[in-house]
Amino acid sequence: MFDIAVIGGGVIGGTILRELTKYQLNVCVLESCDDVSMGQSKANSGIVHAGYDAKPNSLKAKFNVLGNKMMSAYASELGVKYKNNGSLVLAFSEEDLTVLEELKTRGETNGVERLSIIDRAELNRLEPNVSDNAVGALYAPTGGIICPYELTIASIGNAMDNGAKLYCNFEVASAKKLENGYEIISTDGNKVSAKIVINCAGINSGKVASIFGDDTLNIKGRKGEYILLDRESGDFVSHTLFCTPSKAGKGILVTQTVDGNILLGPTATEVENPAPVTTAQGLAFVVDKVKSMCKNPPLFNSITSFAGVRAYSDKGDFIIEKSAIAENLINVAGIESPGLTSAPAIAKFVAEEIVAKMTSLVKNEKFNGKRTPDYFFKNLSIEEKNELIKKDSTYGKIICRCEGITEGEIIRAVRENPKAMTIDAVKRRTRAGMGRCQGGFCQPHVAEIIAREHNIAYEKVQKGGKNSTLLVGKVK
Amino acid sequence: MKNNYDLVIIGGGPAGLAAALSAYDNGAKDILIIERENRTGGILNQCIHNGFGLTRFKESLSGPEYAARFKTEVNKRGIEILTETTVLGFNKDKIVTATSPVYGIFTVQAKAIILAMGCRERSRGALNIPGSRPAGIYSAGTAQKYVNVKGYMPGKEVVILGSGDIGLIMARRMTLEGAKVHAVCEIMPYSSGLKRNIVQCLDDFGIPLYLNHTITEIRGEGRVTGVTISQVDEFKRPIPNTEKSFNCDTVLFSVGLIPENELAKSAGVPLSARTRGAIVYQNRETLTSGVFACGNALQVHDLVDFVSDEAELAGRSAAEYIIKGATIHDAFDCENGANINYVLPQKIDKNASENVKLFFRVSNTFRNCTIKAVCGDKVIATKKRLIATPGEMETLIIPTEKLKEINGTLTLSLEVNE
Secondary structure, rough: EEEEEEOOOOOOOOOOOOHHHOOOEEEEEEEOOOOOOOOOOOOOOOOOOOOOOOOOOOHHHHHHHHHHHHHHHHHHHHHHOOOOOEEHHHHHOOOHHHHHHHHHHHHHHHHHOEEEEEEHHHHHHHOOOOOOOOEEEEEEOEEEEEHHHHHHHHHHHHHOOOOOEEEEOOOEEEEEOOOEEEEEEEEOEEEEEEEEEEEOOOOOOOHHHHOOOOOOOOOOEEEEEEEEEOHHHHHOOEEEEEEEOOOOOOOOEEEEEOOEEEEEEEOEEEEOOOOOOOOOHHHHHHHHHHHEOOOOOOOHEEEEEEOOOOOOOOOOEEEEOOOOOOOEEEEEEEOOHHHHHHHHHHHHHHHHHHHHOOOOOEEEOOOOOOOOOOOHHHOOHHHHHHHHHHHHHHHHHHOOOOHHHEEEHHHHHHHHOOOOOOOHHHHHOOOOOOOOOOOOOOOOHHHHHHHHHHHHHHHHHEEOOOOOEOOOOOOO | OOOOEEEEEEEOOHHHHHHHHHHHHHHHHHHEEEEEOOOHHHHHHHHOOEEEEOOOOOOOEEEHHHHHHHHHOOOOOOOEEEOOOEEEEEEEOOEEEEEOOOOEEEEEEEEEEOOOOOEEEEEEEOOOEEEEEOEEEEHHHHHHHHHHHHHHOOOOEEEHHHHHHHHHHHHHHHOOOOEEEEEEEEEOOOOOOOHHHHHHHHHOOOOOOOEEEEHHHHHEEEOOOOEEEEEEEEOOOOOOOOOOOEOOOOOOOOOEEEEOOHHHHHHHEEEEEOOEOOEEOOOOOEEOOEEOOOHHHOOOOOOHHHHHHHHHHHHHHHHHHHHHOOOOOOOEEEOOOOOEEEEEEEEEEOOOOOOOOEHHHHHHHHEEEEEEEEEEOEEEEEEEEEEEOOOOOOOEEEEEHHHHHOOOEEEEEEEEEE
8 A cells, every 4th residue: 555646647746756755655656648747747838937927825926936946956956957048028018018017016026036127128139039019028037947748757757766656557537435545446447555645637637536525626728739949940039938918818938948949839728628739720829929029930940839738727726735525635736837837846845734744754864866867968078978888889879860869868768767668758758759850760760669678569669648559560 | 990081971872872982983982981870772772662763774773772783883892881870060170970889979080071961851840730649640751661661551541741752652652552542632733743653653543632732630649530631722721611531540741851951050061041952063062162962962852863963973073172172163153033943053163164954943833934044134045844843853054165154143044935
């Protein structure tokens, strides 16, 4: 029996899981998909928000500002790329400027440091490609960027290195109340028992809570569509550019990513069906908005488009509390933006303020929070690389030519916690297939490595997701 | 392996092999070919269909057979080849950095470099086709690799977007392997593939080609389950109520080839925005002295026979550079005018000792037209064509004696005859 089972291997479940391994607890994470970080943690903007957006005294405001302050050290310990690039909220009218003043005041109330309103000239100096129609901006130097799935994978990987268990393809179907906890049963009939359950199931957290008898969560989905540009255009902007928020929401952003691409989006449409599909209208909306924000955006350099579905609660704020109805259930739900930023702070709070009151927490002296990043090879000097290639020649062979990823790095991702089992899982860990040819050249090679390492037939290799085999059989 | 060579050739595909032979036979015998795959031959290795070599060898060869003729000659001359070795970069001093499982990361000093990296396929992402992102979406070349090299079928019910030659070849190949190809959609009013491929790969198998059509939605969660195609207007916008739906498990993209020039770009070799290859003189020297380019890394060719021709020119020029020293160029510019998409070479030496063959593509399908190379008011060369299409590369020869008459930019244009 586990002391704690976390349901949902997203960034919230992942950071909570890792936090729990700092204590002498037997913990696991139950993930419904074939890899971690497959829900909203796979497809969001990757912004470390400064904290001027959230309503003062809300949980969003509290955890955003705390998380923002923690993120640099948190990411560095896990070897996750983080860049403090600063955010700019663009104003296109006098009205917008008034809103920016309000945002600044709100941010200061929330505890955001060094906010300032800058004029056109200063904006031009910071971002020469911003539209001439912009009249000024709110500058938040504490804003940053991070890769959401890199953070999730690293958190869960590190938790596993510290003893946590990961169960993939474990979609919670039902739960049986035991004397001292729950027996959780998956749709495939697999069972896991735990004394405490933490519900971090994102878009499914309402459903999961009701499986445990708590019907109070009302979670809905909001879809966002994105366009990603080639690294060749990576210096188009350096800060994260937002529009002045309106009743319609935060609007479209234009940002660099930590991997040097340019990300455009998201749209925001309420959806019943959480399938992350892009639409012609959605992508056209992104294009139009970006053109109104920037001069000559290099849209010709698009390498992919994608959609993500973000869960939000009807409460308008995060839900982070012990269920009032279901015993030993903690709900961490409705974690929409700024959820990624808040994740490390939420995790700490859940462990220290909620779990600590339900069970006694004894420090795990063996906990090691460091993880060798999946991209470690890129950061080595040529001498260090050659030392490694001498020991392991696979590091001398490039598999993904667009991103310069070696066979050694792919093998490592397939072997390290959490093990990459699919093409997409390798892609999220190593960036093989993430470049301008989108896996056209490397996919057959990556599939070979996965088949060899996991000892499965070549035609059984999956792209990622249920029934996603790449091939249908041998030729005649 | 040594740490210096007269000539380093980046890429051991058809361009690299032909360039090596030509350089060798013209006196530059100290050559290293660097190839990233585990054997030379490049994309020819997966092109098991025939039709290669009709121009050059007057016989129809398969891709591997065509490549083998060059490999044999390269081996006869003992030209050094490093396989499974990827070039990471080079600089203006012609120091080439590469990585291999055997040698690790190493550098070699070259006197001259030939860029023969080939091209890559445009992917779905470049077009922002809406829908989901399931398994079963491949570029035609990737599918070709799975079928012809790995021996596996990527799917059974297929829709193809784009009528490029690889897409057409794969329509036939998948059909021969028992798959059903429901449709080939082409957003343009004409195919970008060769006429003979339309006939032999689609018509002969009853595969419908939908011109002025594109895919407007891809469906499926794990695996593709279907697509919607729509007719497009003259601005390539989908026309409402023209949607057709197909159930399929596979979507292939054959929507254009892009010369691979990340290495050239990072080395500071100036590229053309039109070809996306290097800007070159008529001898295929780039604007970086001693760096030459040829094959699909320079411009996307229709036939490998033409790749070999161009590579031989680059190889010969590189040998001349190595033996005689750097050429001092005194050149005029060559530009595309009306109805021409691009023209190559972009620069021509006034004192070039041979006729200069201009390579270009027209911007639409034209019937009964005249192609003219003009400098100011002077007509330098003309050629009449009954039909010219963007799918077939066109050429025009500028005789050496005419070069002296050119005292400004040479502009190539196409006029439709009255």
